[in-house]
Each structure stands twice: as C-alpha cells, then as structure tokens.
Amino acid sequence: MTPALDTVALDFRLLDEFQREFPLVPAPFKAIAVTLQTTERAVLESLARLTATGAVSRVGAVFRPGTVGASTLAALAAPGDELDAVAQVVGAYPEVSHNYERENAWNLWFVASACDAGRLDAVLSAIEARTGKRVLRLPLVEEYHIDLGFRLAGSTGGRVPAAPRLLRPAPALLTARERMLVEALQPGLPLATRPYAALGEACGLSEEAVIATLARWQASGTVRRFGVVVRHRELGFAANAMAVWDVPDGAVAEAGMRLAREPRVTLAYRRARSLPQWPYNLYCMVHGREREEVAATVTAAARGAGLGARPHAVLFSRRRFKQTGARTAREEAAWTPSIA
Numbered sequence: 001m002t003p004a005l006d007t008v009a010l011d012f013r014l015l016d017e018f019q020r021e022f023p024l025v026p027a028p029f030k031a032i033a034v035t036l037q038t039t040e041r042a043v044l045e046s047l048a049r050l051t052a053t054g055a056v057s058r059v060g061a062v063f064r065p066g067t068v069g070a071s072t073l074a075a076l077a078a079p080g081d082e083l084d085a086v087a088q089v090v091g092a093y094p095e096v097s098h099n100y101e102r103e104n105a106w107n108l109w110f111v112a113s114a115c116d117a118g119r120l121d122a123v124l125s126a127i128e129a130r131t132g133k134r135v136l137r138l139p140l141v142e143e144y145h146i147d148l149g150f151r152l153a154g155s156t157g158g159r160v161p162a163a164p165r166l167l168r169p170a171p172a173l174l175t176a177r178e179r180m181l182v183e184a185l186q187p188g189l190p191l192a193t194r195p196y197a198a199l200g201e202a203c204g205l206s207e208e209a210v211i212a213t214l215a216r217w218q219a220s221g222t223v224r225r226f227g228v229v230v231r232h233r234e235l236g237f238a239a240n241a242m243a244v245w246d247v248p249d250g251a252v253a254e255a256g257m258r259l260a261r262e263p264r265v266t267l268a269y270r271r272a273r274s275l276p277q278w279p280y281n282l283y284c285m286v287h288g289r290e291r292e293e294v295a296a297t298v299t300a301a302a303r304g305a306g307l308g309a310r311p312h313a314v315l316f317s318r319r320r321f322k323q324t325g326a327r328t329a330r331e332e333a334a335w336t337p338s339i340a
Contacts, residue, residue, distance in 0.1 A: 058188025066169020
C-alpha cells in the first residue's frame with residue numbers, strides 16, 4: 001500500500017499539479033483525493049489552509065481577456081510619498097484585481113475589469129478624478145501566450161508545454177444564466193463536496209448544466225484554465241519582471257510569437273500604445289525566485305526574438321498591493337474611495 005501523503009507533500013502536489021484540468025465531475029475534490037491517494041477531507045482542508053495563508057487565491061476559472069466583459073492593463077505615476085495612499089484608492093475599487101508597484105516612473109500598475117467598456121472607462125475616469133493622476137489605458141490587442149499556471153519546481157517556473165497561438169480578444173455570447181454563472185465563479189469554487197451543485201443553486205442551473213457549461217467554455221477557449229489559482233509571491237516567486245519593447249506594428253506578431261516560445265516566459269502579448277507617454281506595444285513576463293536569473297532570461301528571450309536593438313524597458317515588481325480574481329458584475333459601485 002502506498003503511504004499517505006504528509007501535509008507538505010499534499011500541499012505541494014495540489015499547488016503544482018491542479019492549476020489546470022481540474023475535474024469536471026460532481027465531486028471533484030473526491031476525484032483529486034483518489035488521484036493523490038488521500039481523503040476528500042484532507043484535500044478540502046489543505047485547500048482551505050492554503051487559501052487562508054494566501055498561497056491560493058481561489059479555485060476556479062481563469063477567463064481569457066475580452067471574452068466576458070472588458071478589461072485593461074493600466075498604469076499611473078505617483079510620487080513616492082503618495083504611492084501608498086494612491087494604491088489604496090486604486091485597490092479599493094472591486095473592478096481592480098491586480099495592483100502592483102513596479103520599477104519605473106509609471107510605478108503603479110493595475111488590471112481593471114468590468115461588465116462592459118462603458119463601465120470600465122467610468123472606473124478608470126473615477127480613479128483619475130480621485131487620485132489626480134493620469135491613467136494609461138493599455139488594452140490587449142493580441143495574445144501569444146498567457147498562462148500563469150506554470151510548474152513550481154526550480155528557480156524559475158516551468159511552462160506546461162503548449163504551442164504559442166496568436167489570439168485576439170473576442171466576446172463570448174452568454175445567456176443570462178451563463179452570465180450569472182460567470183459572476184458566481186468570480187470568488188472561486190466553493191470548497192464543498194458538491195461545488196458545482198452549489199454554483200448551480202446560485203444561478204438557477206442544474207449541477208449537470210454547470211459542468212457541461214464549464215467544459216464547453218474550456219473547449220472554446222472562453223475559460224483559459226480551470227483549477228487552483230496560486231499567488232506566486234507566497235511561494236517564493238518574488239523576482240518578477242515585465243519587459244516591454246517598441247516594435248513596428250508590422251513586426252510585432254512575429255516577435256511576440258518568438259518570445260512566446262521561450263519556456264520561461266509566462267506571458268507574451270501585444271497591447272495598445274499610449275503615446276506619447278508610453279510607446280511600448282510588446283510585453284512579456286518572467287516569474288522567478290532570483291532577480292539575476294530573471295534578468296538573464298529576459299535578455300536571452302529578447303535576443304531569440306530579434307529584439308536586441310529595439311527600445312525597451314524592464315520593470316521588476318517591488319510590492320503587491322492587491323491580487324484577486326477579476327470582477328465583472330453589472331452592479332454599479334455606490335461609493336467612490338478617496339485619499340485619506
């Protein structure tokens with residue numbers, strides 16, 4: 001008989017092996033327990049503990065940008081003595097899911113999502129009004145590889161093998177019930193023995209319909225990944241860098257696809273410029289434990305993509321102010337945060 005996993009081994013296997021291809025069966029945590037030769041209770045307790053400590057953000061769906069609602073990467077420049085207060089204002093909006101300080105004059109970077117483009121613009125305009133800072137809007141134009149579900153062994157994350165693909169944002173056609181399911185999924189899958197049944201009760205769908213819908217969304221690409229969503233900083237991946245280049249529009253797709261083939265590049269995509277302040281249109285992310293190794297990876301990836309002579313910048317993360325799942329509910333905010 002195979003000995004039972006100890007707590008540390010169970011935690012690691014849940015974090016490392018179940019970031020994708022999460023079981024779409026009525027009792028998924030029981031199915032995982034069978035795979036790991038442990039109990040359903042042990043799996044649920046481990047995920048609850050990892051969530052409480054911050055290593056796990058949620059268990060659930062990662063939707064492809066532009067398929068449900070509208071989203072954008074955004075940035076603003078805040079003097080050092082104002083940064084904490086400005087970050088607090090930005091992070092207080094539920095539409096803001098990620099909020100980071102990066103090494104650049106444009107030092108506060110965040111991702112905002114909303115039910116539609118009008119609501120997204122209203123949120124960004126409100127942030128400008130409350131902070132007194134211009135917000136750069138940098139929406140996604142093309143993606144070549146976007147997947148933070150990488151394996152955790154080693155000093156830099158190892159990509160699960162996948163061929164780069166050029167994709168452009170395209171909205172999914174959702175029924176009213178399906179949109180309710182999207183919203184019910186945003187906080188994450190309930191840590192319960194029948195989580196899909198619980199989701200169905202929240203949006204008027206049967207357990208079978210929830211499972212079938214999730215399977216269809218994964219097959220169509222509306223859901224890029226379904227599984228354990230980890231917070232990499234809590235797992236030791238703190239030396240993370242966003243590299244950006246100014247590439248002629250006619251050459252950016254080829255360069256982006258070459259970047260995406262680098263195994264240690266976790267994100268590669270094209271975004272709109274925001275001239276004259278921000279001329280860059282090609283982005284990649286590298287996550288790692290050591291700054292020097294991440295910097296070397298960026299240099300090697302740029303060389304391999306033929307970007308060595310292009311204007312560029314490398315923005316290492318300094319602090320994380322917020323990291324949650326995206327929120328695209330249609331309800332309007334009844335308040336506006338202010339700087340204390």
